[in-house]
Every structure is written in structure tokens, then in C-alpha cells.
Amino acid sequence: xxxxxxxxxxxxxxxxxxxxxxxxxxxxxxxxxxxxxxxxxxxxxxxxxxxxxxxxxxxxxxxxxxxxxxxxxxxxxxxxxxxxxxxxxxxxxxxxxxxxxxxxxxxxxxxxxxxxxxxxxxxxxxxxxxxxxxxxxxxxxxxxxxxxxxxxxxxxxxxxxxxxxxxxxxxxxxxxxxxxxxxxxxxxxxxxxxxxxxxxxxxxxxxxxxxxxxxxxxxxxxxxxxxxxxxxxxxxxxxxxxxxxxxxxxxxxxxxxxxxxxxxxxxxxxxxxxxxxxxxxxxxxxxxxxxxxxxxxxxxxxxxxxxxxxxxxxxxxxxxxxxxxxxxxxxxxxxxxxxx
Numbered sequence: 001x002x003x004x005x006x007x008x009x010x011x012x013x014x015x016x017x018x019x020x021x022x023x024x025x026x027x028x029x030x031x032x033x034x035x036x037x038x039x040x041x042x043x044x045x046x047x048x049x050x051x052x053x054x055x056x057x058x059x060x061x062x063x064x065x066x067x068x069x070x071x072x073x074x075x076x077x078x079x080x081x082x083x084x085x086x087x088x089x090x091x092x093x094x095x096x097x098x099x100x101x102x103x104x105x106x107x108x109x110x111x112x113x114x115x116x117x118x119x120x121x122x123x124x125x126x127x128x129x130x131x132x133x134x135x136x137x138x139x140x141x142x143x144x145x146x147x148x149x150x151x152x153x154x155x156x157x158x159x160x161x162x163x164x165x166x167x168x169x170x171x172x173x174x175x176x177x178x179x180x181x182x183x184x185x186x187x188x189x190x191x192x193x194x195x196x197x198x199x200x201x202x203x204x205x206x207x208x209x210x211x212x213x214x215x216x217x218x219x220x221x222x223x224x225x226x227x228x229x230x231x232x233x234x235x236x237x238x239x240x241x242x243x244x245x246x247x248x249x250x251x252x253x254x255x256x257x258x259x260x261x262x263x264x265x266x267x268x269x270x271x272x273x274x275x276x277x278x279x280x281x282x283x284x285x286x287x288x289x290x291x292x293x294x295x296x297x298x299x300x301x302x303x304x305x306x307x308x309x310x311x312x313x314x315x316x317x318x319x320x321x322x323x324x325x326x327x328x329x330x331x332x333x334x335x336x337x338x339x340x
Contacts, residue, residue, distance in 0.1 A: 144168070
């Protein structure tokens with residue numbers, strides 16, 4: 001369904017347009033580009049991975065809380081409707097990945113797919129860039145981690161299972177809400193909660209290590225869902241679980257609070273106050289090691305609730321580190337003689 005264009009002012013633009021009448025309908029558009037590189041090096045000391053791969057910029061899932069929204073402003077787009085309807089396709093992603101693997105400097109480090117936007121968003125059904133990149137990882141036996149909300153990942157379940165067997169592959173399915181209606185209001189184009197749970201079950205049945213990401217936790221909104229999410233994920237084979245606190249950097253806060261006011265007006269004040277309580281009176285603390293951590297009595301209750309059910313359900317028992325020893329440059333295939 002098309003939605004009115006709603007973008008907060010872009011801080012990287014000197015001017016912006018304000019519609020005096022009803023906003024025009026937003027049209028889904030794809031922009032193809034020949035990217036210069038495909039691996040993004042993480043310089044943030046509070047993240048556990050060094051390299052990420054994102055074949056797409058922007059995300060059709062349209063999650064109101066997505067921390068990647070401001071990155072669309074670097075392209076001259078808005079972080080609101082533009083982020084959801086103007087999708088940039090890095091068409092040469094698989095070729096760039098293979099080039100990176102052939103470099104003498106590459107030693108086979110873990111690559112996280114979807115460090116920014118979902119690598120299995122609907123555009124992937126046609127472009128198959130994630131699939132081809134995973135095939136390259138399998139060819140070189142490079143370890144991968146995948147984070148997604150999409151049911152489309154099951155198209156590649158056998159490929160991911162082979163990666164898990166021959167190198168190292170782990171999938172995290174993001175499930176911040178247990179209530180389907182609340183999830184649809186905040187994550188309008190993402191897969192249903194039931195389908196995400198099915199992803200966990202199908203992949204775990206193939207021997208793929210699967211975890212559940214209860215992220216983001218929105219104080220005063222979805223923290224009550226934690227026990228149900230963890231229980232349902234564990235029953236379907238998830239073995240690891242983690243959470244992150246809501247991050248409302250830049251214009252994300254405008255998009256998020258507009259959605260809350262529109263869909264949950266009676267809960268707006270409670271959610272706002274709980275978020276502020278968890279950030280020491282602020283909406284967001286951008287400092288490293290602080291942006292993911294809450295504070296205060298209410299947040300402590302959330303932490304204790306999560307840890308209680310993680311322990312009770314038997315999550316996070318195994319300590320698996322990505323294997324780099326399996327990485328290798330594949331031998332060139334010999335040319336077959338021509339036959340007449």
C-alpha cells in the first residue's frame with residue numbers, strides 16, 4: 001500500500017520542501033549503482049563484529065525505529081518515506097566480494113549480512129545479490145552471520161546449511177514484538193511474527209545455529225513481550241538470544257514518535273517517559289557503550305527479566321567463535337579441451 005510522503009528535514013540539505021496541500025503518494029523506486037566497495041569496516045568499539053555487507057540501501061520493511069534511516073540522508077534522500085520507497089541496489093556486490101576475498105590482505109574474517117538494512121528485503125527476490133554473495137562465501141569458506149526479519153531467507157536454507165557445515169554460519173531472526181498487530185503497525189512490510197518463528201524452526205532443523213534478536217526493546221511498549229518471544233523462539237530451536245535498547249539517533253526519533261502518535265496515541269506519553277527514564281532523562285545517548293545500555297530502575301527490571309528467561313530456557317549455553325581456519329582460495333578449475 002502506498003503512503004503519503006513524510007520525511008523529516010534533511011540536515012544535509014540547505015533547503016527542503018514543505019507541502020501546503022495533501023502530500024503526494026509515494027512510489028516505490030529502485031536505483032541501481034556500481035558500488036566502489038561492498039565490505040564496510042566497523043570502527044565502533046561497542047560492536048562485536050568488524051565487517052558487514054549490505055547489498056541494499058534503504059529498506060522496504062519500513063520499521064519505524066530503524067537506526068539506519070539517517071544513512072539515507074547521505075544520498076540526498078529523506079529518512080522517512082524515502083528510506084522505505086527509494087531502494088538503492090548495489091548490482092556489483094558479488095563481484096566486489098570475490099575481489100575482496102582474492103586480496104592477500106583478507107584472512108577469512110566473519111562478515112555480518114544486514115549490518116545496516118535487511119539483506120533479505122523484497123528486492124532480493126529479484127536481484128538475488130545476497131544469495132550470490134553467500135555462494136561466494138561458500139566458495140571461499142568464509143564465515144558469515146545473518147540478521148533478518150524476512151521469510152525470504154528460507155529460499156536459501158540449503159545454501160546456508162552448507163555454509164554452516166563447511167565453514168561457519170549463524171542466523172539471527174529479529175523479533176521485537178509478539179503481538180502481530182503491534183508488529184504490523186511498527187514494522188509494516190516485515191514478515192509476520194509467526195513466519196519469523198517458522199524461519200527459526202526450518203533453519204534449526206537443517207542444523208543451522210539460529211538465535212533470536214529481541215531488538216530493539218522499547219521501554220514501556222514491547223518489554224512485556226520478552227518472555228513470550230524467548231519461549232516461542234526456544235521451542236522452535238533457537239539456541240542464542242540477545243537484545244538491544246532502542247536507538248533514536250537523528251531523524252529516527254521523528255519517524256518513530258510520529259508512528260507511535262498515529263497508531264498508539266493513548267500510549268504515547270507512557271512510551272516517551274519510559275524511554276527517557278532508561279536514558280537518564282534523554283531520548284538517546286549517542287556515546288559508545290552508552291547507546292546500547294539503559295539505566296535506571298525500570299531498565300534494570302527489563303534486564304533482569306531478559307536474563308531470567310534466558311537462563312530459565314537454556315539460551316546462550318554454547319560459546320562458538322567463527323572459524324577462520326576453513327577459509328581458502330579455491331583452486332582454479334582446469335579448462336576442458338575443446339572437442340569437435
